[in-house]
Amino acid sequence: MSTFRKHDSSADRSSADRSRHKQKIEKAIKESIKDVVAEESIIGQDGKKKIRIPVRGIKEYRFVYGNGEQNKQAGSAGEKDVGQGDQIGRQQPKPGQGQGREGKPGNEAGEEKYEVEISLAELAEYLFADLELPDLEKKRFRFITQEKPKRKGFRLQGIRSKLSKKETLKRKIKRKNAAIASGAYNPDEDERFPFHNSDRKYIHSKPKPKENTSAVVFFLMDVSGSMGNDKKYLARSFFFLLYQFLNHQYEKIEVVFISHTTEAKEVTENDFFRRASSGGTMLSSALELANDITQKRYHPNAWNIYTFYCGDGENWPDDNSKTIDLYREMLAYNQMMCYTEIVPGKPSGVNSISFFGGDPFYGLWAETDVLTENNFKKVKITSDSDIWSSFKKLFGGKV
Amino acid sequence: MSDWSFKELEKWDKEICKVGRDLGMEWYPIEYEVIDYHEMIGAMAYVGMPTHYRHWSYGKSFERTQTMYNLGMEGLPYEMIINSNPSIAYLMKENPMSTHLLTMSHCIGHSHFFKNNRMFAETDPDNVISRFKNAAKRINKYMADPNIGVEKVEAALDSCHAIRYQIPRTPGIKRRTLAEQREDLIVRINRGDAGVDEFDLARNPIVPEQNLLLFIRDNCRNMPEWKKDILTIVERESQYFLPQAYTKIMNEGLACAGHYKIMNTLKLPQEYQLAFIKLHNQVVRPHLGRINPYHLGFHMLQEIEKRDGWSAVIEACALHNDESFLRRFLDYDICNELNLFSYSFKRQRRAHTIDSVSSKDGWKSVREALITNVGLNSVPVFKVINLGLNDALYLQHEHDGRDLDIPTANKVLNHIANLWDGDVMATTILEGELWEF
Numbered sequence: 001m002s003t004f005r006k007h008d009s010s011a012d013r014s015s016a017d018r019s020r021h022k023q024k025i026e027k028a029i030k031e032s033i034k035d036v037v038a039e040e041s042i043i044g045q046d047g048k049k050k051i052r053i054p055v056r057g058i059k060e061y062r063f064v065y066g067n068g069e070q071n072k073q074a075g076s077a078g079e080k081d082v083g084q085g086d087q088i089g090r091q092q093p094k095p096g097q098g099q100g101r102e103g104k105p106g107n108e109a110g111e112e113k114y115e116v117e118i119s120l121a122e123l124a125e126y127l128f129a130d131l132e133l134p135d136l137e138k139k140r141f142r143f144i145t146q147e148k149p150k151r152k153g154f155r156l157q158g159i160r161s162k163l164s165k166k167e168t169l170k171r172k173i174k175r176k177n178a179a180i181a182s183g184a185y186n187p188d189e190d191e192r193f194p195f196h197n198s199d200r201k202y203i204h205s206k207p208k209p210k211e212n213t214s215a216v217v218f219f220l221m222d223v224s225g226s227m228g229n230d231k232k233y234l235a236r237s238f239f240f241l242l243y244q245f246l247n248h249q250y251e252k253i254e255v256v257f258i259s260h261t262t263e264a265k266e267v268t269e270n271d272f273f274r275r276a277s278s279g280g281t282m283l284s285s286a287l288e289l290a291n292d293i294t295q296k297r298y299h300p301n302a303w304n305i306y307t308f309y310c311g312d313g314e315n316w317p318d319d320n321s322k323t324i325d326l327y328r329e330m331l332a333y334n335q336m337m338c339y340t341e342i343v344p345g346k347p348s349g350v351n352s353i354s355f356f357g358g359d360p361f362y363g364l365w366a367e368t369d370v371l372t373e374n375n376f377k378k379v380k381i382t383s384d385s386d387i388w389s390s391f392k393k394l395f396g397g398k399v
Numbered sequence: 400m401s402d403w404s405f406k407e408l409e410k411w412d413k414e415i416c417k418v419g420r421d422l423g424m425e426w427y428p429i430e431y432e433v434i435d436y437h438e439m440i441g442a443m444a445y446v447g448m449p450t451h452y453r454h455w456s457y458g459k460s461f462e463r464t465q466t467m468y469n470l471g472m473e474g475l476p477y478e479m480i481i482n483s484n485p486s487i488a489y490l491m492k493e494n495p496m497s498t499h500l501l502t503m504s505h506c507i508g509h510s511h512f513f514k515n516n517r518m519f520a521e522t523d524p525d526n527v528i529s530r531f532k533n534a535a536k537r538i539n540k541y542m543a544d545p546n547i548g549v550e551k552v553e554a555a556l557d558s559c560h561a562i563r564y565q566i567p568r569t570p571g572i573k574r575r576t577l578a579e580q581r582e583d584l585i586v587r588i589n590r591g592d593a594g595v596d597e598f599d600l601a602r603n604p605i606v607p608e609q610n611l612l613l614f615i616r617d618n619c620r621n622m623p624e625w626k627k628d629i630l631t632i633v634e635r636e637s638q639y640f641l642p643q644a645y646t647k648i649m650n651e652g653l654a655c656a657g658h659y660k661i662m663n664t665l666k667l668p669q670e671y672q673l674a675f676i677k678l679h680n681q682v683v684r685p686h687l688g689r690i691n692p693y694h695l696g697f698h699m700l701q702e703i704e705k706r707d708g709w710s711a712v713i714e715a716c717a718l719h720n721d722e723s724f725l726r727r728f729l730d731y732d733i734c735n736e737l738n739l740f741s742y743s744f745k746r747q748r749r750a751h752t753i754d755s756v757s758s759k760d761g762w763k764s765v766r767e768a769l770i771t772n773v774g775l776n777s778v779p780v781f782k783v784i785n786l787g788l789n790d791a792l793y794l795q796h797e798h799d800g801r802d803l804d805i806p807t808a809n810k811v812l813n814h815i816a817n818l819w820d821g822d823v824m825a826t827t828i829l830e831g832e833l834w835e836f
Contacts, residue, residue: 001412001413001416001428002412002416002428002429002430002431002503003428003429003430003431003485004405004408004409004412004431004433004490005430005431005432005433006432006433007432007433007434007438012437012441013441013445014440014441014444014445014457014458014461016453016458017444017453017454017455017456017457017458017459017461018458018461018462019458020453020455020458020549020553021455021456021458021459021462022458023455024455058455058459060456060557060560060561061561061807061810061811061814062561062562062563062564062778062807062811063562063564063565063778063779063781063796063803063807063808063811064777064778064779064803064804064807064808065777065779065801065802065803065804066801066802066803066804066805067744067804068743068744068746068801068802069743069744069745069746070743070800070801070802071743071744071801071802072741072742072743072754072764072767072768072771073741073742073743073768073772074690074739074740074741074742074765074768074769074772075687075688075689075690075739075740075741075742076685076686076687076688076689076690076691076694076695076737076738076739076740077685077687077688077738077739077740077756078685078687078738079738080687080738082738082740082753082756083753083756084753084754084755084756084761085752085753086752086753087748087750087751087752087753088688088742088750088751088752088753089688089750089751090750091748091749091750
């Protein structure tokens with residue numbers, strides 16, 4: 001005889017372990033997210049786009065045999081006719097050929113290919129939630145404000161158009177009732193009880209500041225001959241991060257891509273990163289165009305404006321003073337302007353003076369020293385690993 | 400809506416038990432817990448134990464099962480039963496009566512197997528539930544202890560789990576302490592036994608030690624008591640589950656052969672009968688390219704019954720484990736009928752290809768391939784061979800022709816080093832040459 005019973009506990013016994021597992025995954029995501037940032041190519045995508053993130057460190061390991069000829073397995077073929085030498089399953093890709101970036105081998109052997117899929121919005125959460133940016137809101141995000149009138153009670157004086165009929169009538173009724181009580185007015189005998197000037201009440205309104213939560217981001221990039229693919233790749237990663245971050249902060253965000261050589265052009269995201277041009281470099285042209293577009297489409301009173309520039313530091317020497325002047329002009333209305341120099345292969349410790357000093361052609365980094373405005377930033381990126389720290393430097397977090 | 404009631408379950412249980420007894424089966428009383436699918440996934444995550452210590456890996460296992468179930472990629476097991484006295488088994492509330500009947504008949508086979516197979520003699524089923532409960536309590540206490548905390552306990556468990564199968568493979572053999580090993584050796588030396596020269600009295604261990612968890616526990620200096628306790632807990636759990644790992648094919652085979660016989664003896668109403676046949680065939684169908692233990696075990700036991708009668712089945716299930724069972728009973732005819740084959744990964748073709756099929760000259764190597772993967776045979780054996788200077792731990796992989804996967808072995812060795820808190824050396828053979836980690 002067996003016994004039967006209903007399970008009496010309603011407690012969800014695995015919930016603690018599940019949340020612990022989740023914590024571990026999240027930690028792993030945070031650790032690998034920097035790599036993802038360097039790989040991702042999307043800027044203008046919406047938050048629903050899914051990204052795959054490799055997660056390490058939550059695999060449980062045991063001693064296992066390798067995948068080789070000595071390690072034979074058994075299986076059943078059911079009704080199928082099988083013979084010696086038949087292939088089962090799919091052929092594996094050649095080592096080194098895989099998704100991964102070109103020239104980069106696939107996952108290191110033994111690393112678990114555990115991937116989670118998260119949306120861009122979630123990615124941004126992970127990226128910025130823990131980023132210790134103490135005074136960020138106050139310093140960098142003075143949201144542009146606009147004043148808008150808001151109703152605030154009633155007053156006895158005012159202009160005709162603000163007359164509140166309802167409140168006026170209420171006052172009249174009050175006065176009438178008082179008159180009846182004191183016997184000054186007898187509704188049965190007297191014909192009517194007219195309005196009086198003192199009954200009038202006016203709607204009062206007061207201007208109230210309203211936060212503006214839209215932003216426009218200008219991404220400016222040098223696409224002249226000297227900007228090779230690896231430089232563009234670094235620029236793209238950096239822009240991606242900036243975009244995600246601002247997108248996280250503002251309700252509405254628009255992006256303008258401007259690529260320039262000696263003259264500037266507004267382009268699509270695709271062209272921005274893919275198309276290469278030859279020719280010289282005049283940064284001022286891009287700034288001019290951004291300035292124009294701002295005046296025409298994004299009035300500084302309504303938009304929070306950010307301008308980020310990526311280049312390799314080369315600029316026509318003649319153009320430098322014009323560039324500085326334009327920077328000055330635009331800094332007045334930009335929330336932040338950033339000048340980014342991409343010099344791959346050079347350790348970030350290299351002193352800019354020794355590197356740029358001798359040659360007048362390489363002067364922009366030093367030239368921009370005269371810009372002392374608080375909302376002007378400059379960073380230098382030499383490799384993938386600099387992106388995250390540069391980003392943090394830019395927004396005042398702990399490096 | 401469900402088509403059953405507790406009263407009905409009890410009524411059918413009486414009949415099932417009667418048929419089971421008539422078949423010569425003898426089992427622990429069974430306690431069925433009726434649970435919903437969510438609780439079923441929970442029970443699965445914790446290997447069926449009503450109480451079990453906490454660890455994130457069980458949460459991972461839960462999530463995995465739930466995802467697979469929700470995606471419809473995997474059904475839930477319709478039966479789960481614990482080797483305990485009384486045996487605790489689960490019935491899923493959402494299942495129809497016909498499934499419950501099959502589950503109940505199936506559980507009798509398992510419980511009989513637990514009670515009668517000699518591999519299970521040392522599993523102490525009377526106390527296993529309270530043992531797990533106590534272990535869970537202790538580990539919870541360590542986690543709550545401000546001097547220890549979740550992180551440390553978790554790290555210790557992570558490392559223990561990495562070597563949880565590095566225990567002796569034969570149940571019921573007492574582990575000998577170093578002092579006992581010494582005494583033994585002295586007796587043998589005094590007796591003048593042959594071969595004693597191989598052993599060194601000054602070594603620790605004198606005989607290579609396969610129980611890594613306990614060796615580390617007993618020989619690690621400065622290991623706090625709580626950590627020793629965790630090593631003990633994990634080792635005992637592995638010992639408890641070892642017989643189940645080594646009898647998966649037979650155990651499922653007997654449960655299937657049992658439910659098949661019982662259900663066919665019961666006078667089932669028509670609608671149950673059809674549902675039963677459908678479910679039964681689903682359970683014992685071959686999994687293409689893999690070994691379905693239900694399929695293999697059921698067919699082998701059916702074959703034994705055909706040849707020597709039901710009592711031969713009961714006898715085989717008392718004596719054998721999967722390895723000896725396959726050696727004794729898996730012959731050319733069965734291999735051929737089930738169309739078994741062996742395969743392996745070929746580097747040049749970058750694919751798995753078939754090595755042998757169950758032909759007259761191939762079936763033996765198919766059987767060998769099968770045997771090298773039953774129970775813990777698919778887990779490499781590591782032994783402690785010496786405790787060196789400065790407490791360096793020397794491990795050796797017992798190479799049996801199969802090379803290790805080196806990257807994962809490195810990870811596991813890191814875990815061992817974490818537990819040992821000192822140097823760990825290990826050797827194996829890779830492509831015919833000595834490999835030192």
